[in-house]
Structure formats: structure tokens, C-alpha cells
Amino acid sequence: MTKNSVPPSARVSPETPPPAPILAGPKRTLPPGSIHLGVSKEIAPTLREFGLDPAPLIRAAGLDPRLFDDGMSVIPFAALDRLYTLCVAGTNCPHFGLLVGQRTTILSLGMVGRLMLHSDTVGDALRALVANLSLQDRAVVPSLTISDGTALLTYATYQAEGTSAEQIRDAALGVTVNIMRTLCGSNWNPVEVLLPKAAPVDAEAYRRHFRAPARFNQETATLVFPARDLDLRVAGADPLLRALLEEQISQMRSSPGAELSDDLRRLLRTRLTSHRCSADEMAHLLSMHRRTLSRHLQGSGIGYRALTNEIRFEIARQLLEDTDVPLSQIAAALSYSEASAFTRAFRRWSGETPSTWRAERHAA
Structure with missing residues (x-):
């Protein structure tokens, strides 16, 4: 199968799914850095559509193939990232x-x-x-x-x-x-x-x-x-089923395991490119006072400004490496008044200008 081929089963329009047990599912929030397989459970059958045995690739990513029998299996995000890299290489399919x-x-x-x-x-x-x-x-x-x-x-x-x-x-x-x-x-x-x-x-x-x-x-x-x-x-x-599900989800959220700094990172990832993200606004979204947010962050060893710059650096690297979006547009998306301010910030973070960093990654 060529890299631009689409397996037949992938072209079937989704049907309305069958009923599923309501009270089955996780009882606690996920730890940071982990996910349920969920959507990625379909990696194994997708590989089979290309005529590949998924087990060797799954093991090479550091995972047990038996985990893919259950969409609720919890795996490290880093392992999933490795697995997708191996799958793209093994199938020669960029999509x-x-x-x-x-x-x-x-x-x-x-x-x-x-x-x-x-x-x-x-x-x-x-x-x-x-x-x-x-x-x-x-x-x-x-x-x-x-x-x-x-x-x-x-x-x-x-x-x-x-x-x-x-x-x-x-x-x-x-x-x-x-x-x-x-x-x-x-x-x-x-x-x-x-x-x-x-x-x-x-x-x-x-x-x-x-x-x-x-x-x-x-x-x-x-x-x-x-x-x-x-x-x-x-x-x-x-x-009635909606009320039962909402109650169960509420119980999961009230259980220990979720870290505030992790939730804040999640919010910043979605809002930095489309909203102003002051500490006051983030504290409001997290239903707490600004001083309470500061105390929690101090306890985790990072300040709010440092955290937002860390997320900006992550977003900047992704846009520089994966797209051809102009530097001026990236700067504006990250709330810099001009491209030169973004360039100075990126040099502080990486030791290189964004142009140099992009050229090196594209060459690699």
C-alpha cells in the first residue's frame, strides 16, 4: 500500500454507536504525562490495514501490545509519541x-x-x-x-x-x-x-x-x-443518563490526583494564541484567588511568568518546525508587539534566533 493510500475501513462513515455501560470507566483523574489509549487504540488495526503486524512496533515504543485490547489502558504520552513516529516510518504514510x-x-x-x-x-x-x-x-x-x-x-x-x-x-x-x-x-x-x-x-x-x-x-x-x-x-x-454521567465525572474531579500546575499548563496551551492570559484571568478560570494561584505555583517551584514563557517557547518551536508560518505571524500569535521582540525572547530561550532554529530543523 502506498503512502497516499487510505485503507478501505478508514473510508467508512461513522454509524451511531451502540449503547455502552454508563458506570464503567476510570475512577480518578489521569496523572500528568499519561493518557488513556482511547482514540489511539485504533493504531493497531490501522497498522494491520497496511499489512503490518502491530506488535513489534508497539514493543519498540516500550509498550505491551496487550494494552491495545482496552481503550481505557493508561500509557505514558512519551511512549505514544514514539509509537506514532515508528508507525509513520513503518507505513511510509505521512497522514x-x-x-x-x-x-x-x-x-x-x-x-x-x-x-x-x-x-x-x-x-x-x-x-x-x-x-x-x-x-x-x-x-x-x-x-x-x-x-x-x-x-x-x-x-x-x-x-x-x-x-x-x-x-x-x-x-x-x-x-x-x-x-x-x-x-x-x-x-x-x-x-x-x-x-x-x-x-x-x-x-x-x-x-x-x-x-x-x-x-x-x-x-x-x-x-x-x-x-x-x-x-x-x-x-x-x-x-437521566446525562445526570448520572455528570455526577460520576464530578466525583472523579473531586478525587486526589490532579495537579493545579498541570491544569494551568493545559489552559495556557489553549489560550496563549487567542486570548490575553493574565494571572488574574487564569485564576478566575480555575475558580481561585490570584494569591492562591501564586502560592500553589511557588510550591511547585515555578512562577507564573516563567510558566507562560515556557508554554510560549513550546508553541513557537512547534510552529517553527512543523509549518512555514512567517515569523511576524508567529510573533503576533504569541502576543509580541513585533517580530524583533519575539526574536529576542526566542534567543534567550534557545540561544539561537528563530530563523536559525527553523533552518536547522528543516535541514534535519
Whole structure:
């Protein structure tokens, strides 16, 4: 199978998933640096579609192939990153992550997916995704914004320095299109899809799955669609089951295990390129006083400014390495008044100018 081939099973439109047990699922929040397999459980069957035995690649990434029998298996994000790198090399398919996402349904998101299925409207379902995905998946961080009648569902990679960040974002966008077609009907299409990666030689796989224009070299991974779709009712939603799921998720959030600094990093990853992110605003989003936030950060050994600069550096590296976005545009996205200010900051962080850093990575 060639690198631009799409396995037949990946081209099948998602069907409405069967009922699933409501009270099955994790009982605690995920530790930082870990994820449930969820969507990535489909890596194994995707490899088989290419005629490859997944077990050797999974072992080479440092994982037990038996973990892929259960989407609720918890694995280190670093191991998942290694696995995607091995899969792209083994299949010679640069859009392998998209094929994984295409195979996946809303139930791959576990309890969060079931809550979405029983939400009152599509908007409620997507807000549930944004609020709760970290219980299931800390590989990507979603955010939902509305502007001038247009909805933007954006994914940031939680650890942008990973070598397979673009594969993970492709998988997230792929499954999200399936989710929207489950909630809105199989004929649903986005207006366009934005991808923070250089344009591939052949983008047909993206156009075929999204059924919409795919725009590359963008600052974010974003699904763009009419805001009116948020008001659509979710067919078959059960208010009683929704209440049970909300209660269980609330109990999970109140259990020990979640670290405030980790939640703050998650927020910053989604907001630094589209919002002003003062410490006061972040404290408000975390439902605490600014001084309380400062005390927690001091206890973890990092200040707010240092943390925001760390996240800016992560985002800058991803955009420089994976896209051809101009430096002036990256500077503006990271809230620098001019490109020269961004260049000075990047030199402090890395010891190199962003132009030099990009040229070295592209050459490699």
C-alpha cells in the first residue's frame, strides 16, 4: 500500500454507536504525562490495514501490545509519541494519524464521549468535551470559541515538543469530524479545517475525510463550522443518563490526583494564541484567588511568568518546525508587539534566533 493510500475501513462513515455501560470507566483523574489509549487504540488495526503486524512496533515504543485490547489502558504520552513516529516510518504514510482518527467513534472518548451522546444540544456536547477531556486524554487540549456566527473547535498538543505532535492533532481532528457526524447527522461537513503543518505533496486524504477545504500552514489545528450547528438537538439523548454521567465525572474531579500546575499548563496551551492570559484571568478560570494561584505555583517551584514563557517557547518551536508560518505571524500569535521582540525572547530561550532554529530543523 502506498503512502497516499487510505485503507478501505478508514473510508467508512461513522454509524451511531451502540449503547455502552454508563458506570464503567476510570475512577480518578489521569496523572500528568499519561493518557488513556482511547482514540489511539485504533493504531493497531490501522497498522494491520497496511499489512503490518502491530506488535513489534508497539514493543519498540516500550509498550505491551496487550494494552491495545482496552481503550481505557493508561500509557505514558512519551511512549505514544514514539509509537506514532515508528508507525509513520513503518507505513511510509505521512497522514497516519488522520487514518487512526478516521477509524474512531465518539465512544473512544470513554465516559466523556457518552456524556456528549446524552447532552441536550451539540453545543452542550462540545462544551462537555472541552471541560472534561483531560479526564480521558492529556495528549490534546480542546477549546471552543464563537466569532461572527462561526464556531472554532481548536486542539493544542499538550506536549508540543513531541516528534509526533502533528500526527496526534490529525487524529484528534479526524475523530472530531466523526463525532460531529454522529451528533449532527452523517451529511454534516465543516466549512474548513485548519492544520498547523506544512502542506503535504498530496492532500487528498484530508479532503476526502473532512469533505471540506483543508488549509495548511495555519497557527492552530481547528475545525471551522457554522455556530448555528451548536443549537442542534442531540437525537436520543437521555436526561437521566446525562445526570448520572455528570455526577460520576464530578466525583472523579473531586478525587486526589490532579495537579493545579498541570491544569494551568493545559489552559495556557489553549489560550496563549487567542486570548490575553493574565494571572488574574487564569485564576478566575480555575475558580481561585490570584494569591492562591501564586502560592500553589511557588510550591511547585515555578512562577507564573516563567510558566507562560515556557508554554510560549513550546508553541513557537512547534510552529517553527512543523509549518512555514512567517515569523511576524508567529510573533503576533504569541502576543509580541513585533517580530524583533519575539526574536529576542526566542534567543534567550534557545540561544539561537528563530530563523536559525527553523533552518536547522528543516535541514534535519
